[in-house]
Amino acid sequence: MKQLNRRTASLPQQHPVKVLQFGEGNFLRGFVDWIIDLLNERTDFDGQVHIVQPLDKGIVHLLQQQEGLYHVLLEGIQGGETTRELRLISCIADATNPYENYKAYLALAENPELQFVISNTTEAGIAFDGADTGMESLPNSFPGKLTALLYHRFRHFAGAPDKGLYLIPCELIEKNGEALRYAILAYAKHWNLPADFTAWVEQHNHFCNTLVDRIVPGFPKDNIQEIQQELGYEDNLVVKAEPFHLWVIEAPEVVRAAFPAHEANLQVKFVEDLTPYRTRKVRILNGAHTALVPVAYLQGLRTVREAIEDSKAGSFIRKAIFEEIIPTLDLPQEELEQFANDVIERFQNPFIYHELISISLNSISKYRVRVLPSVLEYHKRKGELPKRLLQSLAALILFYKGEWNGERIPLNDTPEILAFFKQVWQLESAQEVVNAVLANKFFWDTDLTEIPGFADLVATELQALQRAEKQTNIA
Known part of the structure; x- marks a missing residue:
């Protein structure tokens, strides 16, 4: 059976990296990356994802082995009919483990095409940790890591207003965007970062509250051999999910225009109040x-x-x-x-x-x-x-x-x-x-x-x- 990679699947890199994704777990791969893959197919989004491993232990190495490729298996009932669909996800360009190379992680901020930060780092992930005393080494918390990245981007582009980002957290807490913004500003104060950086974060970065809904059971271990035989590939990152999906994003029109899910017949709603x-x-x-x-x-x-x-x-x-x-x-x-x-x-x-x-x-x-x-x-x-x-x-x-x-x-x-x-x-x-x-x-x-x-x-x-x-x- 063939190993799954871009050579065996005849899928070269096709799009610039527009999304930095904190988290490589089943939910993000079976929900967000599935949506982005469809955006590339159905709209002019033209963007790929670079994944950042948010914790010391993760599966970035498996993604790298398969060059970002994996399949999503949708099984469920739609319109009264049983449905089943396998889709090869090709929107992930690469993945980085910041615990192995902090410098390479910070360099991701220098990408002029970058527009979005998406995350799912568990419900406890968006929290300020006073033990993170600075950016000389990799901060422990997700907001600390993100503050270091934003500050690097701020300095690299000399505070350019158009290099702010759209931050769309998917953690299952109420007002997750506001919570992330609060944590980043807390780090800016904790680390005594310049006032013009704080102003840049507040004025030129959009923090979006979100609501996500899809059941993603994850790796189908009970019948993975049959699925791999059907695919003709040895895919060790298959993600099983239900067909239903809903992503409600509280954001201004500029974010909706940059993420044109409304053109792709997807259940992604941009609203003023979720x-x-x-x-x-x-x-x-x-x-x-x-x-x-x-x-x-x-x-x-x-x-x-x-x-x-x-x-x-x-x-x-x-x-x-x-x-x-x-x-x-x-x-x-x-x-x-x-x-x-x-x-x-x-x-x-x-x-x-x-x-x-x-x-x-x-x-x-x-x-x-x-x-x-x-x-x-x-x-x-x-x-x-x-x-x-x-x-x-x-x-x-x-x-x-x-x-x-x-x-x-x-x-x-x-x-x-x-x-x-x-x-x-x-x-x-x-x-x-x-x-x-x-x-x-x-x-x-x-x-x-x-x-x-x-x-x-x-x-x-x-x-x-x-x-x-x-x-x-x-x-």
Whole structure:
């Protein structure tokens, strides 16, 4: 079998490097680089990516061995049909490990064609580290490394306004662009860098807040031999992902013009404010996951796909989404319904094995963040309570009893929360249990028993679940 490289694939370098990418992991390669590859094919973007390894340990050496080439395998459901697509990604020009050659890393800043910095260095990656005392050697943190690179670029081009960059972080934190900007300015102050550098960073570099959404399971180790036989190459960097993708970028028109994803039929949206899109994702996608888990688990289902295809659980979550969550959101109805339908197809993906019990991690805090806002907004707008979302809460309370039909439920939450439920389930009645849980301000940041009818409805649903458990045991 042939080794995958640019000679065996007959793919010479074709584009200038416009993107510096911090991170070589599965997500960036299965999402951002896949998008850039399509931009080169479908638009006049004409740009390649240079990857920087952000941590001491990484896979830059594997990328170098394959000269930046690898395949993305998309598997899932789109438009009700099962889809499968293999694409050779050729937009990566080279990769650098700054831990091996700091000077070569800084030299990347001297590229006059460079326009973008894209990153995904984990949720903890965008943080100021006071232990980084200067730029004489490689800083430890990602923002420290980036500050050193920007300062080198500033000096090399004598502070030219047109040599500022568009910085588009993909780390999963809120306002990630603002957080990155804050960290870089903190380093500029910490290192006593010139005031004109700080002004250049603030005035001529655009820090964009983003929202990313695609499930990327990564290397398909279970069937990689079959995939390599199909490809005819020994590709050790294959990335498996779902077909769905969404990238929302909060940025001015100048960034949109430089990154013409709107011309490539891609789900990349440039917006003035991504807050409604973040709310949509949290409430519909994440909220549906969280609401579904206890209901489906107590019905004996164990995976998301089983649950969504089950007549009872599937109907429950569809009605919860379309009748109780969507009415609380402010984006156009058509957009909300399309996103909801995409979510349901993603839940049905036969190529992703997503266990309900794994999603149940820290379900109390997840319910507070992902589901409770829909409950409260529905009550505010409709003057009534959403029955299915409260049915989910009742199922969650029963789930945290830690036992169902004589079987132990492997709960995974903080010791304080587990201890609370162990104690509260010593109470005599369902109503007492519900009242104790709903009144816990540590859980919900408010006393939910103060909402008229809230505790009674949850208690009624809990009692119905307990009756169903008894009938199952008798049968």
